[in-house]
Amino acid sequence: MIPQLLLLSILIFFLAKQMPGDAVTGAFMGKPNVSAEQMEKIREQHGLNDPWIVQYGRWIGDAIQGDFGQSFVHKQPVTQLLAGRIGNTIWLSVATLVVTYVIAIPLGMIAGRWTGSWADQFIVTYNYVSFATPVFVFALLMLYVFGFVLNWFPSGGSVDIRIEEGTAEYVWDRLKHLVLPVLSGSLLLTYSTVQYLRNEIIETKMKDFVKTARAKGVPEHAVYRRHVLRHSILPIAAFLGYEITGLIAGSVFIETIFSYPGLGRLFIDSIMTRDFTVVTALVLISGAAVIVGTMLSDIILRMVDPRIRLG
């Protein structure tokens, strides 16, 4: 895991350096009264003219100690900036993941068990539509319909700032703010889970051990619950870690559209303002999350599948 992260960090640093403009150009964008010489002086001051390897060494050394430097735009340490928002993103991600599974697993089970039925056809159609729909289109649509037209849910932010923290109302309001972003994300994320589970069930129900179960007189619902599902859920469980990748990509759009103060929106904002330190820190964190997710998948698979556990 460590070598992967190291390689990733070099790549990120290098790519970020290759982006047109740097933190200084970003910080003084739209301020024509700052001359080129002044900008050059600031660059020299912050070490932005050193060879990239030196800059990288400085950056990674600090990063290991949890210091990602100073945000030029927000004028505060990056770590502090991230700490304020990471909670929101984790909330959003976990909620999206839970809702995704709550929707996808029953759908996959129904479609797999009654293949070819109208319910199956409906689910498969839904699946194709959700796969084909771009998240930003769908999220905008949700925002428009439920946020503006019907006005059922708040259309932006993570909580109403007028409400006092720690009260029940505060929690309730947070949840209300989560509904639209979570639904927009999870309704589209169900695709892989439904598809996997459906295929897996169709395959599993032909297996010999399912025949054995029926021959033992196990009732049909238990055949599916105890035998088919247990076997079919394996790849889904293993896929959990990989879903994190999808969540990270999705959060960028969702948070931006719903102006939800999380890491995804910060990412877009930082790119716009060339806030180099924040961008690299964010990419590094998402990269680490993907690697951790992959490892998580491995660990989960080891836990649920006894055949791998020993091997």
Added chain:
Amino acid sequence: MPLLQLRDVTVQFTKTAGCLRRTMPTPPVVDQLSLQLHQGEMYGLVGESGCGKSTTARAIMGLNQLAKGQILFQGDDLSKMHRSSRKLRMKEIQMIFQDPYSSLNPRKNVWNIIAEPLRNFERLTRAEELKKVQELVERVGLNAESIYQYPHQFSGGQRQRIGIARALALRPQLLIADEPVSALDVSVQAQVLNFMKEIQEEFDLTMLFISHDLGIVRHMCDRIGIMYKGRLVEEGTIQDIYERPSHLYTKRLLAAMPEMNPEKRLEKMKQRFRINEEYELANEQFFDSSGRVVEMRKITDTHWAALK
């Protein structure tokens, strides 16, 4: 000089284990195995699954690395040969596989399947190649037209014939047949077995016939080696093995063969029971302290057994 000679052949695999991912050698799958095949003979290698008989075949084909020992083909050590000369030599050794369903490429037609070894070793014009493939196809009893068909259009027995035609294309000296009929139905099995006998006589082939079925081996082979835990426990002619088995494991295998006469059921059952009991008791006579099969010793000129 024997056509093929295995001297102390040992095949060992490794596995990665422990948190440091060290590679550890597993117990040998084939353990200092020595045997000889003479020109024109049909040698039966018999044993239960996991005894190392297929690994031995793969080692002869050069598909498994030897940890120790030599494989001499016409007196030359195959494992020491240079790759290019070895490849040339390997056209003399061909193999027939167990499963006729998976050993033929489903996307190739019969012509391409049979011509593949020819293309690897011989430069033939298309017309020559076609003629040769047609000859082979007819020789194995299939219609000359069938060379344009694909494997799924044939039955199991026919597919096995295609596999045999492919193996014969280069006129090999030695044919290794790894359980060639165990995936086939009884009546189809008879066809393939008859046919293998015919080609053996016609081409003066030497054959290593690997099987778990003592009935088939008795019908097909001249000499038999019984394998257990990677080693030979007994070797001899048909008469030696079936009429005068010396090793308990051989006796056990023979007793396990289903009895075709329903009247002798009870007798057979008692025999099995007796031999199993003996097998438990007299273990140390046949195995050393680590459970390894002891070295074979000579009983008669043709008959060897692993006894202390």
Added chain:
Amino acid sequence: MLTIHNLRTSFRIHDEFHPAVDGISLTIHKNEVLAIVGESGCGKSALALSILGLHPPERTKIEGTIEFQGQNLLQLSTAELNQIRGKRLAMIFQDPMTALHPLMIIGRQIEEPMKYHLTLSTKEKKQRALQLLERVGIHNNEQVYQQYPHELSGGMRQRVLIAMALACDPELLIADEPTTALDVTIQAQIMELMKELQRQSQAGILLITHDLGVVAEMADRVAVMYAGEIVELAPIHTLFHNPLHPYTRSLLHSLPSSFGQKGRLHVIEGMVPAIEHLKRSGCRFAPRIPWISNELHEVNPVLHEIAPQHFVRCVCHQHFYLPTERIGDEINASITAT
């Protein structure tokens, strides 16, 4: 105990139903081992699965009656069938590698039929599962109880499958190729075990196999199937000593072990027809014995009771000689002529 009458099981192939089992009538008695023998595609496994109602209903059509202790199994709902399956009627499948659930410990799998058919406490179930393991010759039963199928050898798994089938003391056991996937020595052990258990329990066994050796060792009566039909039905001794139907005789002659000497093995001409191409009138074996002329077959072959308990389909067997037999007969004839 179990009476099958005129059973016809058809599978849908390209939107048409083709019978794989075509008009089978059989009776299995208590304390009897009835073997059904035939080559792949003859319909023997389809027959077994029909009895237990394990064919996918959307692709199968089953006609006729299967009467088990006064109930027609084909008329029962799945729920009613589940009262019988695993309790009074149990099955042992062919491949012990795939017939066990890979993610469930052995103990749970053996306890499962008890859970649905018997009223036992958790402790009693475990006790019974351990006893069953012991009965099928697994002496380290406490350990095996906790293990997963992949940790056991093929022979052990087959024993577990048998233990599972015996969980509720069934009256009839259907064993579909129970030893095919096993090594010879293990096969011998499993055969002995099944015989022993059958003696103890007095259950009937329907043994489905392609291996005449297994039949000779285990069966009391034998039904030989060809192309969806029973061609010969006889007590075991009759079948091996006086086989009549051409197919039975050909099959016995194509086995190497029945000789001991090294002649050519008998080869049956042609191939087993695929069920969608099968001609459904006349003697189905006729194309494979072309030297018997058409007039010597029945137009609509039926099973004839040649001797008590010995049934043979078609009359062609009266004129049938195996090529090898015929040569012998011709020699005999020429000797008598001179």
